[in-house]
Amino acid sequence: MTPSIRLRSVVLDCPDARALARFYAGFAGGTPEDADPEWVVLRLPDGPRICFQRAPGHVPPAGPVRGGGLPRLRGPERSQLAVLA
Known part of the structure; x- marks a missing residue:
């Protein structure tokens, strides 16, 4: 059976769209x-x-807490830690 619904896009709010897309x-x-x-x-x-x-003014959600949580970083650096965690 062919699915009738297909996920086409996911949209993320962020303070710097270009930087996060490049990351x-x-x-x-x-x-x-x-x-x-x-x-x-x-x-x-x-x-x-x-x-x-x-x-503008976007505050990212808190990341996973392991051993004290993530360092207080902003932008792509914080996202990279969340992906690697």
Whole structure:
């Protein structure tokens, strides 16, 4: 049976759309389409698109807590630690 619903995009709010898209491209592949700094699209090879939407004042959610939690970093550095955790 062919699925009737297909996941096409995931949208993430972030303070710097270009920086976060480049970070994700570094380990997931693809090339960010970043003509507009407010909205960047990363097309994953054989997967959905990840869209990054600039959201001024965005506060990222708390990451996983292991052995005292994540260091207090911002932006791509914090995201990298959450992915590696």
